[in-house]
Amino acid sequence: MDVDNNMKNLKLEESASMQMDSDVTSDVQGKGKEKEELTETKKKLNIEGASSSNFKRKPVIIIVVGMAGSGKTTFLHRLVAHTHTSNIRGYVMNLDPAVLTLPFGANIDIRDTVRYKEVMKQFNLGPNGGILTSLNLFATKFDEVISVIEKRADELDYVLVDTPGQIEIFTWSASGAIITEAFASTFPTVVTYVVDTPRAENPTTFMSNMLYACSILYKTRLPLVLAFNKIDVAQHQFALEWMEDFEAFQAASSLDHSYTSTLTQSLSLVLDEFYQNLRSVGVSAVSGAGVEAFFKAIEASAEEYMENYKADLDKRRAEKQRLEEERRRENMDKLRRDMEKSRGETVVLSTGLKDKEASSTSMMAEVDEEEEEVDDDYEVLTDEEYVIDEDEDEEIARFSL
Numbered sequence: 321m322d323v324d325n326n327m328k329n330l331k332l333e334e335s336a337s338m339q340m341d342s343d344v345t346s347d348v349q350g351k352g353k354e355k356e357e358l359t360e361t362k363k364k365l366n367i368e369g370a371s372s373s374n375f376k377r378k379p380v381i382i383i384v385v386g387m388a389g390s391g392k393t394t395f396l397h398r399l400v401a402h403t404h405t406s407n408i409r410g411y412v413m414n415l416d417p418a419v420l421t422l423p424f425g426a427n428i429d430i431r432d433t434v435r436y437k438e439v440m441k442q443f444n445l446g447p448n449g450g451i452l453t454s455l456n457l458f459a460t461k462f463d464e465v466i467s468v469i470e471k472r473a474d475e476l477d478y479v480l481v482d483t484p485g486q487i488e489i490f491t492w493s494a495s496g497a498i499i500t501e502a503f504a505s506t507f508p509t510v511v512t513y514v515v516d517t518p519r520a521e522n523p524t525t526f527m528s529n530m531l532y533a534c535s536i537l538y539k540t541r542l543p544l545v546l547a548f549n550k551i552d553v554a555q556h557q558f559a560l561e562w563m564e565d566f567e568a569f570q571a572a573s574s575l576d577h578s579y580t581s582t583l584t585q586s587l588s589l590v591l592d593e594f595y596q597n598l599r600s601v602g603v604s605a606v607s608g609a610g611v612e613a614f615f616k617a618i619e620a621s622a623e624e625y626m627e628n629y630k631a632d633l634d635k636r637r638a639e640k641q642r643l644e645e646e647r648r649r650e651n652m653d654k655l656r657r658d659m660e661k662s663r664g665e666t667v668v669l670s671t672g673l674k675d676k677e678a679s680s681t682s683m684m685a686e687v688d689e690e691e692e693e694v695d696d697d698y699e700v701l702t703d704e705e706y707v708i709d710e711d712e713d714e715e716i717a718r719f720s721l
């Protein structure tokens with residue numbers, strides 16, 4: 321799996337750094353533009369309205385997430401090595417802009433597109449802000465990434481995706497959601513949550529990992545595979561036991577009488593349902609143990625994706641589209657009524673952001689053209705502009721869902 325020249329041709333770097341260099345003069349401006357671009361990308365990717373007709377059964381996308389240091393990158397390296405020896409055709413994507421060296425050659429690397437240190441300097445950000453902003457910038461070009469993979473779809477079995485060290489940067493950011501949804505609406509997508517097994521021997525650490533994995537499952541609504549990593553150091557049998565039998569977990573956590581232990585015990589009851597919904601495998605990124613079982617779990621999850629998740633995704637999309645159309649129709653009716661009321665004459669619409677007193681009279685006011693131009697308390701919109709504005713608001717509203 322050598323570095324793919326196709327990706328280089330995309331000139332992602334050029335466009336992203338152009339965006340950084342040009343009119344971004346302050347944080348606020350930068351963020352606004354970023355948001356605009358993300359919204360635009362979402363439109364381009366057609367995430368909301370993607371039809372299932374362009375959906376492909378292959379490659380299966382494996383998004384690897386997990387706490388910092390759990391071994392995501394090392395595990396990915398192991399998976400890449402496995403694909404080489406077993407004739408599996410795969411693509412590797414690195415989404416961690418801050419990683420210094422990668423043990424594998426990534427076909428698509430965020431670092432080829434965005435320079436994280438430059439982003440930190442230009443936007444005056446700390447390390448986490450820098451990683452997040454870099455990911456946002458990359459997400460604005462994600463439609464191009466998807467089309468590169470689409471072109472290669474027939475030649476690929478898997479796309480392995482490494483995510484930033486700090487889990488929340490990917491799992492709780494708008495760009496993480498955009499990237500995940502873009503994948504999931506085009507290919508079968510499975511999330512792999514990597515657990516640091518030796519550390520998870522502590523019941524409280526185990527519980528924080530499970531809660532995190534659970535929240536990712538419900539947020540992404542994608543099949544999830546738990547990869548208990550580092551089994552060369554500690555076997556993961558205890559974890560399987562805790563997941564199957566909450567009494568065993570309670571017994572282990574009751575040794576400690578702190579508040580967290582009581583909370584942890586209660587949570588184990590809640591998570592019972594969650595445990596039924598996933599597959600878990602023990603792996604070692606260092607020794608290579610469990611990799612075969614891992615790929616089997618991925619295959620089964622991809623099947624499950626096609627059977628359940630895909631249908632659910634289509635249903636959610638159709639429902640969202642229906643609601644949007646309804647909202648749009650209501651807005652159009654409102655606009656028509658307003659137009660009838662004004663009998664075709666220009667009216668001043670309130671932006672809702674300005675001085676209340678002024679806005680209360682704004683709808684009634686019939687203002688003369690010159691006055692409108694100088695008065696920046698009001699925004700005069702033509703019918704067409706009004707409709708466009710509504711659409712934009714909706715995009716932003718959907719985006720924050």
Ligand SMILES: Nc1nc2c(ncn2[C@@H]2O[C@H](COP(=O)(O)OP(=O)(O)O)[C@@H](O)[C@H]2O)c(=O)[nH]1
Nearest residue numbers: 388389390391392393394485549550604605606
């Ligand atoms: N013993 C052992 N160490 C591992 C294994 N996987 C990763 N590590 C170590 O865990 C540390 C963090 O790994 P890394 O892949 O950078 O974690 P990431 O932040 O999740 O990408 C490194 O020192 C790795 O050598 C494993 O399976 N066994």
Ligand SMILES: [Mg+2]
Nearest residue numbers: 392393416485
């Ligand atoms: Mg890493």
